[in-house]
Amino acid sequence: MLQQDLHIHTTFSTSDNSVVPEQTVSLVAAVRHAIIVGISDHFECLVNGSFEGYEKEIRQVGLKVGVEVDGHPWVDEATNYNVDYYIFHCRDQNADYRSIDKLLTTGKPVIIAHPNALHTNLNQVPSECLIEINNRYIWRSDWKQYYGPFTNQFKFVIGSDAHQPNWLSQTIAHYAAAQLGIEEHLVF
Ligand SMILES: [Zn+2]
Ligand SMILES: [Zn+2]
Numbered sequence: 001m002l003q004q005d006l007h008i009h010t011t012f013s014t015s016d017n018s019v020v021p022e023q024t025v026s027l028v029a030a031v032r033h034a035i036i037v038g039i040s041d042h043f044e045c046l047v048n049g050s051f052e053g054y055e056k057e058i059r060q061v062g063l064k065v066g067v068e069v070d071g072h073p074w075v076d077e078a079t080n081y082n083v084d085y086y087i088f089h090c091r092d093q094n095a096d097y098r099s100i101d102k103l104l105t106t107g108k109p110v111i112i113a114h115p116n117a118l119h120t121n122l123n124q125v126p127s128e129c130l131i132e133i134n135n136r137y138i139w140r141s142d143w144k145q146y147y148g149p150f151t152n153q154f155k156f157v158i159g160s161d162a163h164q165p166n167w168l169s170q171t172i173a174h175y176a177a178a179q180l181g182i183e184e185h186l187v188f
Contacts, residue, residue, distance in 0.1 A: 002034035002170055004186050006066055006111065007087055007132065007159030012041040012054050018163040029061035033168045036188050038064030040087045043078050051081055064188060068113060072099035085109040085187065087132070087159075090120045097124040104128055109187050111157055116141040122150045129154065130185060135173040136161040143176050155185035 008028055013019050025039060039058050046054055046067060058065045068087040069078045072095040078086065079102060086103050090096045090112050103110045104126060112125055114134035122131065131154045133147070158177060162168045177184060 001032075003184060004036040004157065004188075005034040005160050005162075005168070005170065006036070006038035006064065006085060006157060006187060007040050007068070007113070007134065007161045008038065008168070009041055009068075009161070009163045010039055012039075012045060012050065013163070014045045016042060016045075016163065020164045023162070023164055025057045025061060025063070027165060028162075028168070029063055031165065031168055036064070036186065038066045038085065038188075040066035040068045040085075043067040043069045043074050043081075046081075047077060055082060069103070072096050075099040075102050079103065079106055083108065085111065087111045087113045088129075089113050089118060090115065090125065092119045092121050097121075100126055100129060111159070111187075113159075114138075114161065116143055116146045122154070125154075127153060130157045130187065131155070133158050133173045133177050133182070134161050135159065135170045136167070138176045139172050144180065147176075147180055147182075151180050151182055156182045157187060158184050 010025050064084045066085045067083050070089045111130045114137040117137040158170050158173045
C-alpha cells in the first residue's frame with residue numbers, strides 16, 4: 001500500500017475527458033490504494049453548485065477533500081470553500097506566483113501541481129509550498145535537471161493524478177524521487 005495520494009480525479013471533473021465513468025469517489029475509496037487518500041477534482045467543475053455534493057460524498061467515505069485550482073483567476077473563489085488542501089496550477093507568470101500567498105494565508109497545505117509540466121519557476125515559489133512529483137507527468141521532462149537544484153529547498157509530495165482506476169499508481173514518481181534522494185512528505 002502507498003503512503004499517500006492527494007492528487008486524484010473522479011467523475012466530478014466533468015470537463016476532463018481523460019476521466020472515465022468508472023472513476024467514482026466510491027471506487028477510489030473501495031480500492032484504498034494509499035493510507036492517506038484525498039480527492040482533488042478541478043475546482044472550475046465544482047463552482048456551479050456541485051461542490052456541496054462533492055464534499056459530502058468524499059467526507060462520507062473518510063477521504064480528504066482537495067481541489068485542483070487552475071491558476072490565479074480561481075484563487076479568490078477557491079478560498080471560500082471548505083477544502084482540506086489545494087493543488088495549484090502555477091504557470092510561469094507573475095499573477096500565478098503572487099496568488100499563491102492568498103492560498104497560503106488560509107493555513108491549508110498548498111501543493112504545486114506537476115510544476116515540470118507547467119514550466120513553473122520554482123525560484124519564485126514560496127518555500128512553504130509543497131512540490132509535487134506527479135506520476136502522470138514526471139517522466140515527460142528532464143526531471144533530474146528540473147528538480148535537482150531544489151531538493152533541499154522544499155518538501156515534496158508524490159501524486160498519481162489518476163483519472164482512471166488503473167492510474168491509481170505512483171511507480172515512476174517514486175522512482176524519480178528515489179533517484180533525486182527525495183523523501184516524501186506526509187501532509188496529514
Ligand atoms: Zn493538473
Ligand atoms: Zn490533476
